[in-house]
Amino acid sequence: MLEGLGSPASPRAAASTSVVGSSGPAACPPPSPSAPRSPESPVPRRGGVRASVPQKLAETLSSQYGLIVFVAGLLLLLAWAVHAAGVGKSDLLCFLTALMLLQLLWMLWYVGRSSAHRRLFRLKDTHAGAGWLRGSITLFAFITIILGGLKIGYFIGFSECLSATEGVFPVTHAVHTLLQVYFLWGHAKDIIQSFKTLERFGVIHSVFTNLLLWANGVLNESKHQLNEHKERLITLGFGNITTVLDDHTPQCNCTPPTLCTAISHGIYYLYPFNIEYQILASTMLYVLWKNIGRKVDSHQHQKMQFKSDGVTVGAVLGLTALAATIAVVVVYLIHIGRSKTKSESALIMFYLYAITLLMLMGAAGLAGIRIYRIEEKSLDESKNPARKLDSDLLVGTASGSWLISWGSILAILCAKDHPRYTWYNLPYSILVMVEKYIQNLFIIESIHREPEKLSEDIRTLRVVTVCNGKPLASSCLKSGGVAEDVAPQGRDLPPAAKGNVCMREGCGKEEEKQEESSWGGSPSPVRLPRFLQGNAKRKVLRNIAAFLFLCNISLWIPPAFGCRPEYDNGLEEIVFGFEPWIIVVNLAMPFSIFYRMHAAASLFEVYCNI
Amino acid sequence: MLEGLGSPASPRAAASTSVVGSSGPAACPPPSPSAPRSPESPVPRRGGVRASVPQKLAETLSSQYGLIVFVAGLLLLLAWAVHAAGVGKSDLLCFLTALMLLQLLWMLWYVGRSSAHRRLFRLKDTHAGAGWLRGSITLFAFITIILGGLKIGYFIGFSECLSATEGVFPVTHAVHTLLQVYFLWGHAKDIIQSFKTLERFGVIHSVFTNLLLWANGVLNESKHQLNEHKERLITLGFGNITTVLDDHTPQCNCTPPTLCTAISHGIYYLYPFNIEYQILASTMLYVLWKNIGRKVDSHQHQKMQFKSDGVTVGAVLGLTALAATIAVVVVYLIHIGRSKTKSESALIMFYLYAITLLMLMGAAGLAGIRIYRIEEKSLDESKNPARKLDSDLLVGTASGSWLISWGSILAILCAKDHPRYTWYNLPYSILVMVEKYIQNLFIIESIHREPEKLSEDIRTLRVVTVCNGKPLASSCLKSGGVAEDVAPQGRDLPPAAKGNVCMREGCGKEEEKQEESSWGGSPSPVRLPRFLQGNAKRKVLRNIAAFLFLCNISLWIPPAFGCRPEYDNGLEEIVFGFEPWIIVVNLAMPFSIFYRMHAAASLFEVYCNI
Structure with a gap:
């Protein structure tokens, strides 16, 4: 009945957390109604509330x-x-x-x-x-x-x-x-x-x-x-x-x-x-x-860094896809509409190219998700309008191309006669749906994961907190100095604590167990295959992100510059009628095009954060 | 950097808050990693997280x-x-x-x-x-x-x-x-x-x-x-x-x-x-x-009560509107399409009726908002999917009828010749927009206000919390027994505390001031004109809600049962063309109809909560 009191509706409470910059069970600030207003705190809202x-x-x-x-x-x-x-x-x-x-x-x-x-x-x-x-x-x-x-x-x-x-x-x-x-x-x-x-x-x-x-x-x-x-x-x-x-x-x-x-x-x-x-x-x-008017929890964002080392495979594959796309689009635009056979060969070429690319992208996305699934980690679900908008836009705008794809599938299933090239449309349409489904999962999971460095800090902190009250085996803190530096409430942890690996190796069973029971929500990492640990894992993920980024740029080009097989293959127009199908495509296509650019942008962010 | 720790991503923390059932600065539970699992707590998530x-x-x-x-x-x-x-x-x-x-x-x-x-x-x-x-x-x-x-x-x-x-x-x-x-x-x-x-x-x-x-x-x-x-x-x-x-x-x-x-x-x-x-x-x-999977803050919902006393004015006006609507719809459906003059008279009758009704509804909504504005109170902005959906649906589905209204306005402004009855369409279309705008504001503010009783409890608690640590003037707790019953963290406050009015009168300036400075977010109520205080205010608001409820039911009937002047007045069809306008109306009308029913439902809830 009384949450109104404790909810952020009370501006003082909100202000104080936003200044302290840390929350949670270990860092819950004591109620301090008479503390002086911090110079960092937002302008007092009271007047604003009264006036407006x-x-x-x-x-x-x-x-x-x-x-x-x-x-x-x-x-x-x-x-x-x-x-x-x-x-x-x-x-x-x-x-x-x-x-x-x-x-x-x-x-x-x-x-x-x-x-x-x-x-x-x-x-x-x-x-x-x-x-x-x-x-x-x-x-x-x-x-x-x-x-x-x-x-x-x-x-x-x-x-x-x-x-x-x-x-x-x-x-x-x-x-x-x-x-x-x-x-x-x-x-x-x-x-x-x-x-x-x-x-x-x-x-x-x-x-x-x-x-x-x-x-x-x-x-x-x-x-x-x-x-x-x-x-x-x-x-x-x-x-x-x-x-x-x-x-x-x-x-x-x-x-x-x-x-x-x-x-x-x-x-x-x-x-x-x-x-x-x-x-x-x-x-x-x-x-x-x-x-506007949001109460921030001053979640300090890690500075994004663009590092280009070790992504040769992803970059080369992606750039190949980009080059292939440009070639395909040029050939398509030259051939389409010249004659019936030329149009058909252009369509077949486009479908084959797109099917190959979508399959590769789907496989890359699945691999990324698989890596995330092996190493389980709780996701960061704190409030964040920018991130929520990103996720919603990805899923929402993908619906545009799902609509077109279903239209193609329905047209293929219902049409009376099928020229050969229309059959390529079926796997293409299905792959468009599947690939977006997988890619959205990969991106949304990526943007909700805490950046690697941060989570290592947390792991360190956990063990340190657990070990804190009891005699520690000296092997447990080989790299030394961490436990002493950590304030009891964990607020002042140095950004890069390195006592992590040693603890996994040196601590006895007892600490491990206790850590698990008290922080059960984000289980400690399962042992990954050696080639997927630490930097290697990060490298694989970064390659995937780079590849998907370039592929999405690639797939943005054809519809944006007039290579639209949904118009040109003619099948849907026969089944649905010219006008209805054109309306569907014209309503859905802008979202489909936007999806590619937005996915590329999100993947760029993912890449920088891995 | 370390919010991950304290965020609800840690299931133990989430479980404990959901059991404790109260949050906020005063009620922040101490971290208790070794506390036995409460029988009330949800099934441990750990297994679930690992498995899924x-x-x-x-x-x-x-x-x-x-x-x-x-x-x-x-x-x-x-x-x-x-x-x-x-x-x-x-x-x-x-x-x-x-x-x-x-x-x-x-x-x-x-x-x-x-x-x-x-x-x-x-x-x-x-x-x-x-x-x-x-x-x-x-x-x-x-x-x-x-x-x-x-x-x-x-x-x-x-x-x-x-x-x-x-x-x-x-x-x-x-x-x-x-x-x-x-x-x-x-x-x-x-x-x-x-x-x-x-x-x-x-x-x-x-x-x-x-x-x-x-x-x-x-x-x-x-x-x-x-x-x-x-x-x-x-x-x-x-x-x-x-x-x-x-x-x-x-x-x-x-x-x-x-x-x-x-x-x-x-x-x-x-x-x-x-x-x-x-x-x-x-x-x-x-x-x-x-x-699904939400962490509840066990915000106990006040039992809604349907009380029908003291709403005679609103109910009578609303029922009159309902009767008038049914009469208008019957006459409209009999006359429309019989002959040109009969159609025109039916349209004029409908517009006049709707203009009157919408003006009354707009005035009622404005009066309601005005009353809320006089007595300022912070809104309850805690997380609540049902309420958020209600607000979003109200604004979202109103857009449907805004589209139709703009269409009518544009058609009137651009048409070459104007039969007399089309001019009634202009104020009607404008009023449809304005009325929905006002009504949405009224409903959204209403559903975000804490119910009266609850907020009185909170006010009591505030004063009690502030007074708690210092000698209280006996006049300050005339109704007695409240302060003693309140646990220091305010968790067990009896649901109906009555020490409120006396404090406003009996407490010295000092307590008042201190209360304001520590709980500045929700200012104490401004003195209302006497006829708008307490029960009288509630009665006025309840009349407004009842009237609006019945009016929304009334306005649901015409479009739902085939009285659609957007089809029948013909002007828009001439300007936009038959097909485009029919498509616009058929896409927007379902939302417009849904809006009325949904607004009625929300107003019913508002009525019960006032």
Whole structure:
């Protein structure tokens, strides 16, 4: 009945744990209602609570606002996509521009305020906005700005017959991108503790603005892909399928024409990067939003290190896969739609390549999981918005490709006649599902494991704690000095304690047993085969992660750059009908593409943490 | 760096807190590695951990399995809806029947095992599976079984030309419904702690089976509504809109014909209840799934009480709204589609009625929020899967109707000519959005507030804890006996402590001040206007909840029983095109309907808790 008291709703309690930085049965701080406020502790919340609305309510207020804006944008996108009477592209662009300008204002205000009151922005979520994330967002943002430049060029070329919004939009978007990248570099880790309501609105507005820009990019890209597909169908002489081109080429001439064509081609090659940029930005902003008003347990994040030694096998295999992918995509794009036989051979080539790659990836993932299973260890399940979002996104976006795969399987099973190449589609579709299933398990287990070094510290601490009260055999602490350094509550343990191996070897049965009974939850490691112990194990895992990382980059390329057998093999379109299948693919494909990039990002993190 | 130690990953620690049943700074249990295992504690996890996979991994394993099954089912539904070549209704029904049989087997195993090993199933989540939830699920299940009976009758009538699956499906569904209701009555509160992997698979299988049955019901209902709508359009002489009836009436005769017609009409009046049953069952099962392996802080839930005194105003207003709704729906269904003028008058009547009702509801919600804002209190933000799901569902499903509303607003703004009745659509659509926004805020704040009595206990405890170590003025504990009864750690506080008011009056400034500084997070109540204090305030809130509850039931009726102005006013169909708009409405409407029922359910809970 009385948890309210002890729950983190009491800010003093929360503040004190966040400063102490350690919790658990051994380190439970005694209640100290009269202790002086630590200089590190967050700004007192009391005033904030009195003045504004409670945490949960502010969250609901802002999330509802965000959803309403998002839904309005989606509807405008839909209206444009279906050519609704009276709703044009310029209405959509106006709306998006307005959203971006509003976000710009808010970001300027936030940046200004945070530099004026540095004191208020002390708390950081060390898991959020990792370095590699900021790095990749910068890269994608750079390409997005180039895309903006191309769009401005396109607008200038066709300025006679384009509305002004088509020029204003890319300019605003470029400024927005610049400032947003700056904002994310400086503030992605913030844990906002004051004036929370306004911040919540600003951040959620930014999240959904980016999501709408993402949806806009996806829609442009889908329209483009669909047009290409229809052109191919026309070339192949399919008359029975509706083939009205949905082209938005302006109705006036552009000078010089060659430049204009180059620009409009270039735009579509850059869209995939823009799409990734928008979704990455919105995930980072979402984590910032989830962190507002959070009580941190100051779980110090281990500094990630990128080490490239000893991953030759994984890197070579992965780079081979990458090279093969690029070759396959080029050949595919040249052959597809030229003639019936060429299309079929391109499809067969693609399926064979993908089946091989997916099987290798599945095997690598299984090996990784197997290694984790041999050496059992409890997972770190502490609260961590960034990590939870990662896991949810992996499983959620995988569903997109599962939908497409089931569609292919159903089409193969139900179709009346099967050209030879369609049979390759069956193992391909099944493997797509299985591989994502396995890979998600591997990644989610990896990101929930405590980093190796940390867990060694803990093991040391355990034995030391157990041995502490009783006479120790001198063999038990060969490397010496550890037990003396450890404070009774284990708070000040030196980061790298090395008394571990000796204890496993030197301690008598009794200590071992006692250790097991008191820390039964995370059993001590089972003896691994020698080649899988310590560094060797770590090396194998790192090779797997590197290989999977490069493979995911590889599998991101084909759908992002127009190699989509789901369109081209034709079977599903016959079974489901052209329109329904195209709708399914266009809804599910963006998630499938995002999945690959997101899995690659997560695997990079896994790699650095192993 | 060492949180791993103290985090609940250590099962011994988790077990001990779950037994002690109280947490917080004052009640932090000392580490006791050698304490004997309490008979109350859950089954030791160690064996389980060693034998099976970690918690997080089991969660991912099962959720991915569930999603894959769900996606497969969705695709079969889609295939049926778009008349995919080679995929018939019987394939879909076979799949659903197989899923239900599998779930039946699992439930039988679970029920058998839990009665054999009662000891394993001690832990309960007191928030899950509330009485009113089980009550309403029983009611809906009863109607679902009647629906099953009608379907069996329909099958017997048309048995000549229906496949056997159409007979097997309703029989299996009836058995499935019966056993599932029994299962939910007995086990909705379980917190499963052993053999978690298999349980997780079973429960998630059940969740998605019910979701697919829900989607199947929704699709049947949508097809029926769409056919009715098309028939009306034909009557009104709209030739320019595609009007191919999507009717699945069997191609043979049924004897006696009148009975058959009655049955097939009856079926469609019962579908809305079946749909609610399925979604309720899946939410209850989802909470059960989230609770598997959870560490409970044994937060004892206050027994909910349904008291009907003092809510005359709310009840009378609500019942009036309900009666008005039924009248409006009947008149609407009689008039709509008969002739152009009759249709228009029906639409105007509906809009006027809905505008009035939504305005009243919005005002009531605002009043409720205002009362909460005057008397500030910290919210209970402890972990609680059932409550979190409730909040998420409210906001998530409201998005469905926000989508439709934006569609209407956009259509009104962009349409070229506006018949008079379309203008009523604008305030109606805006009010639908605003009212849901306000109502969600009210409900979410309500379900996060500690019940009145509980918070009084806490206030008492606070003062007592603070006063404990120092000489107390006798006036400070007039009602006596409280301080002596309270254990130093506050674990055994009698449920109804009454020393509260006297302390506010009798204690000196010093205690007051100290209380504030040490428990600053939840400020003491601001003085309310006299008419809003204590019981009076509670009475006002209860009236609001009762009124809103009845209004939500009222607003559930029109869309569920075929009164859908989004179809009938025609404006959106002209702007967006018939097909796109129908797709939008058919996707969003089920969520909008579910929202009303779910809000009603939540408001009932709010009412009982006030």
